[in-house]
Each structure stands twice: as structure tokens, then as C-alpha cells.
Amino acid sequence: MKNQILNRFLQYIQIDTQSDENAKTYPSTQKQLDLARLLEKELKELGLKEVNLDNNGYVTATLLSNIDKKIPVIGFFAHMDTSPDISGKNVNPQIFENYDGKDIPINKALNICLSVNDFPELKNYTGQTIITASGDTLLGADDKAGIAEIMTALEYLTNNPEVKHGTIKVAFTPDEEIGKGVDHFEVQKFGADYAYTIDGGPTGELEYENFNASMATIKIQGRNIHPGYARGRMINAILVAAEMNDMLPLEQRPELTQDYEGFFHIVRFTGTVENAEIQYIIRDHNQQKFEHKKDIIKNIVALTNKKYNEEVASLELKDQYYNMREKVEPVMHIVENAKQAMLELGITPNIKPIRGGTDGARLSYMGLPCPNIFTGGHNFHGKYEFIPLESMEKAVKVILKIIEKSIA
Numbered sequence: 001m002k003n004q005i006l007n008r009f010l011q012y013i014q015i016d017t018q019s020d021e022n023a024k025t026y027p028s029t030q031k032q033l034d035l036a037r038l039l040e041k042e043l044k045e046l047g048l049k050e051v052n053l054d055n056n057g058y059v060t061a062t063l064l065s066n067i068d069k070k071i072p073v074i075g076f077f078a079h080m081d082t083s084p085d086i087s088g089k090n091v092n093p094q095i096f097e098n099y100d101g102k103d104i105p106i107n108k109a110l111n112i113c114l115s116v117n118d119f120p121e122l123k124n125y126t127g128q129t130i131i132t133a134s135g136d137t138l139l140g141a142d143d144k145a146g147i148a149e150i151m152t153a154l155e156y157l158t159n160n161p162e163v164k165h166g167t168i169k170v171a172f173t174p175d176e177e178i179g180k181g182v183d184h185f186e187v188q189k190f191g192a193d194y195a196y197t198i199d200g201g202p203t204g205e206l207e208y209e210n211f212n213a214s215m216a217t218i219k220i221q222g223r224n225i226h227p228g229y230a231r232g233r234m235i236n237a238i239l240v241a242a243e244m245n246d247m248l249p250l251e252q253r254p255e256l257t258q259d260y261e262g263f264f265h266i267v268r269f270t271g272t273v274e275n276a277e278i279q280y281i282i283r284d285h286n287q288q289k290f291e292h293k294k295d296i297i298k299n300i301v302a303l304t305n306k307k308y309n310e311e312v313a314s315l316e317l318k319d320q321y322y323n324m325r326e327k328v329e330p331v332m333h334i335v336e337n338a339k340q341a342m343l344e345l346g347i348t349p350n351i352k353p354i355r356g357g358t359d360g361a362r363l364s365y366m367g368l369p370c371p372n373i374f375t376g377g378h379n380f381h382g383k384y385e386f387i388p389l390e391s392m393e394k395a396v397k398v399i400l401k402i403i404e405k406s407i408a
Contacts, residue, residue, distance in 0.1 A: 002129075004155060005392045006095075008148040009131070011038075013140040016089040019081035019178045026184060027057040027081070027174035035080045035147075039172050042151060046158045048170075056174075056184040062191075063154060063168040066161060071407055075169040075195030076153075076399065077359055077370065078146030079176030082138060083381040092134035099388075101126035106383070107135025114384060121202065121378065129389040139385040141377035145392055146198035147172060149375060153399040165403045169195070173359055179213075179320045181359040187366045194334045195370045197360040198399065202350070203391045204342060205374035208328040208335050209353035210361045211262065211283040212290040213320040216297050218244065220313050224274040235312060237276035240304065241269065244313065245278065247300045252293075260285045260353060262293060285323055285353055321357045324364035324371075331369050338373060341401035347394055373398060 015035045020028040027033065033053075040053040048061040057080075065071075082088040096104055101123055104114035112135035116122050122130075133139040150170055157163055169192045173181045176199075200207060222237030245266060250256070254263040262284025269278050282297065284290035294317060301315045328335065335351075342349045354361075360370030376391025 001152065001156070001396060002389055002393055005148055005152045005396060006389055008151055009141075009145060009392065010093055012144040012147055013088075013091045013093060017081050017140075017174075018084055018088045019175045021084055021178040026180070028178060028180070029081075032080050032174045033057055036172065036174070039080075039147070039151070043154075043170075046154055048154065048158075058174070058185060059172040060190060061170050063157060063165070063170075065165065065167040067164050067166060067407060069407075071166040072193035073167045073169055073191060074403065074406055075171065075190065075192030075368065075370075076150050077171050077173060077195055077197045077363070078150055078199060079143045079173045079181055079359060080147065081174050081177050082140050082142065082144070083177045085381045086138045086383060087136070088138055088140055091137045091140055093139065094132050094134060096130040096132070099125055099128055099130045104130060104132065104386075106132050110135050112383060114386060119379070119384070125388045125390070130386055131389060132386045133383065135383050138380075138382060139377075139387065141375060141385055141387040142380035143176070143199045143375065145375040145377050145387055145395070149198055149392055149395040149399060152396045153403075156396070156400060157403070163404075164407055166407055168403060176359050179357070182362050182366065185363070185366070187363065187368045190368070192368060194331060195360070195363065195368055196334075196338065196402070197358045197363075197370055197372045198375055198395060199358045199360075200354075200372045200374035201377055201380070203374055203376055203394055204348050204350040206335065206338050206342065206349050206351045206371065207354045208351075208371040209285060209325040210321070210323055210357045210372075211285055211355065212287060212322050213357055214282040214290070214294055215318045215320055216280040216282055216294075217316040218278050218280075218297075218301060218313055219316075220244075220271070220276040220278075222272075222274050222276065222312070224272075234273070235308060236273050237312075238271040238273060240308070240312060241271055241276040241278050244300050244304055247303070248296070262286070262289055264293065264297075283355075287323070321361045322365060324361045324369075327364035328369045328371055334369060335371050337405050338371060338398070338402055341398050341405055345394065345397050345401055347398065
């Protein structure tokens with residue numbers, strides 16, 4: 001099984017599927033369809049039914065039941081795009097077999113190293129096979145590892161028809177990394193009763209809570225006057241933006257928070273004396289605290305306009321997704337099934353809130369409860385990303401065990 005997983009994963013990460021949050025098309029980049037077309041072809045070759053690549057870039061397929069009794073239909077999701085944060089082009093994977101527990105030199109020329117001091121979890125994978133990129137791109141385990149794991153599980157089931165299972169639905173989505181992964185997904189047409197995203201981190205992760213999320217964009221209109229004659233007249237938009245940022249609570253920055261603590265994260269700042277723009281993502285698991293954070297941003301804009309006695313700042317506030325817990329709790333057996341599947345495989349479940357979001361958060365609010373399961377990867381969205389091959393194998397086994405338990 002390891003060879004199948006590895007070969008699929010290495011093939012998928014060679015395809016650049018980086019999404020673009022500024023694009024007006026769907027999917028946001030046409031190159032995501034390169035992977036979509038490959039997956040469509042592979043699903044047909046495996047003999048799945050209802051294989052479809054639609055105009056929005058969604059790849060869906062059905063593995064028909066081989067049992068007589070009627071049981072709930074399970075879905076599995078993974079996303080095809082990679083993060084806009086760092087390039088996913090020309091990924092050059094490196095495979096470190098029988099890892100010795102020491103620092104891993106990803107790129108000696110660039111002095112990029114996976115240090116055990118910085119990443120002590122590396123020690124947990126001594127003796128295993130570690131896969132990294134080459135230090136100038138991300139690896140793409142988020143979420144091409146999830147795709148490889150789902151495809152390998154499907155391959156196992158089609159090659160072993162004596163293994164009993166109900167109807168299985170799979171979907172591969174574009175644009176998850178920019179919060180648009182299921183904008184056009186038709187849940188009712190997909191036909192699953194519940195599903196799992198295979199989009200988590202280290203082995204054992206099982207998540208059914210995530211952040212409530214909003215995007216805040218503040219535009220500042222300054223007044224540019226020749227600096228020699230600026231007294232009492234100039235409004236420097238850059239300085240106004242800096243003042244507004246300083247009004248946010250310092251302790252609620254992402255680098256100072258953990259667990260259930262939410263944050264304000266400044267993700268973009270552009271400006272001149274005349275115009276400036278700052279963009280934040282706002283996150284909190286608790287709905288009341290989430291609303292309070294949005295009120296803080298609103299109040300900062302109002303106070304700024306009052307200070308300058310004119311409308312120098314305007315705010316666009318857009319909710320992105322909500323905490324799936326509310327929608328999953330009424331069907332907690334789907335979380336319990338995944339937990340028991342891990343325990344039966346000797347994997348310790350690590351049930352914790354996602355400090356982020358997945359397609360599953362939005363799918364849950366669209367009527368398809370959808371917890372999240374580990375892929376095995378670490379350090380997503382950056383050049384220090386890595387994944388142990390053995391963790392990917394465990395993810396495949398968890399998928400198969402969940403399917404097995406669904407007919408018990």
C-alpha cells in the first residue's frame with residue numbers, strides 16, 4: 001500500500017494547483033483543472049460510477065454498494081488547490097528514508113533546515129520515511145495527501161471486492177484555500193448522508209469544531225498635501241492605518257493565541273499618503289466572542305472617523321464560514337465512528353478544535369455534516385512542510401475502517 005500512496009502523492013504534487021484569491025473566475029485558476037482531469041481519468045479507470053468533472057471544477061464519483069442492506073451513504077472530500085502563500089510550481093520532493101531523528105537539511109544552499117529544536121515532533125517519526133519539498137516551494141500535502149489517501153482507499157476496495165461496503169461518494173474540490181471551495185457544490189445532488197474531509201494535520205487529528213471566520217477590509221482616504229505646507233491639512237493614510245491597527249488588542253494576535261482563543265490577523269497592508277488599505281481575518285470558536293471581535297473593528301472605524309471629523313475610513317466586513325460544531329453535534333455518532341476506527345487501529349485520537357476552517361465547515365451548514373480527519377502532514381502553507389509516508393498509510397487505513405464500521 002505504501003508504494004501506491006507514494007506514487008500517487010508524488011504524481012499529484014507535480015501539478016501546480018495554487019488558487020488565486022483575487023481572481024473573479026471559478027475555479028480561480030485554470031491549472032487546478034489539470035489535476036481535476038487526471039483524477040477524473042483515474043476514477044474511471046478504477047471502475048467507479050457517475051464520474052463527473054463539472055464546469056465548476058468539482059470531481060465527483062460513486063463506488064456502488066456491494067451489500068444487500070440499506071445503510072447511510074458516506075462521502076469523502078479533499079481539495080485540489082494549494083495555498084497562495086507560497087509557490088506550488090516545480091515542486092521537487094525529497095524522500096528521507098529511515099529518518100535518523102536528526103535535523104533534515106532541506107536546502108543547504110538556502111540554509112533551510114528542518115530543525116529538531118524548532119520542530120521537536122520530528123523525533124516521533126524516527127525510522128520512518130519523511131517527504132519534504134526542496135525549500136523554495138511548498139510540498140502540497142495540504143491537500144494532495146488527502147487526495148492520494150482517498151484514491152488509494154478506493155483502489156483497495158475495487159481490487160478487493162470481497163471487502164463489504166455501502167455506497168461511497170467522493171468529491172475533490174477547487175479553491176478551498178481561498179474560502180470558496182464549495183461555493184457551487186450541490187450537496188443534494190451529491191447524495192451523501194454524512195461525510196469526512198481528509199484535510200487535517202498529524203496522525204490522530206479528528207476535528208468537528210472550527211473557527212467562525214470573517215474578513216475585514218478597511219479603506220482609508222487620506223489627504224496628501226505638500227509636506228512643507230501640510231500643517232493642519234494633511235491626513236496621512238499610512239499613519240491612520242497604523243493608528244487603527246494599534247487600537248486592536250495586542251494579546252489577540254495569532255502568534256499569541258492557542259486552543260480556543262480567537263484572534264485578529266493582519267494579512268495585507270498597502271498604502272500611500274493618499275490611500276491605504278488594511279485587511280484582517282477575524283477568528284473565534286465562540287459565536288458571542290466572534291461577534292464582539294467584529295464590533296471592535298466597527299468601533300475602531302467609527303472612532304477614527306470621529307477623531308478626524310470626516311469619513312476617512314470605511315469598512316467591508318464579510319463572514320466566511322461558521323463553527324461546524326452546531327451541525328455535527330446532533331449526529332455525533334459520525335465522530336464516534338471515526339474515533340473508534342482510530343482506536344481499533346492503535347491510533348490515539350486527538351480530538352481538538354481546528355484553528356482554521358475546512359470545506360467541511362461550510363458543507364455542514366449546507367446540510368452535510370462533515371468532520372475532519374488527519375492526512376499526516378505538518379507545517380502546511382510553507383517551505384518547512386513535511387509528511388511521513390507511514391502517517392499517510394494510517395490515514396488510508398482509517399478511511400477503510402470507517403467504511404467497514406458503517407456496515408456493522
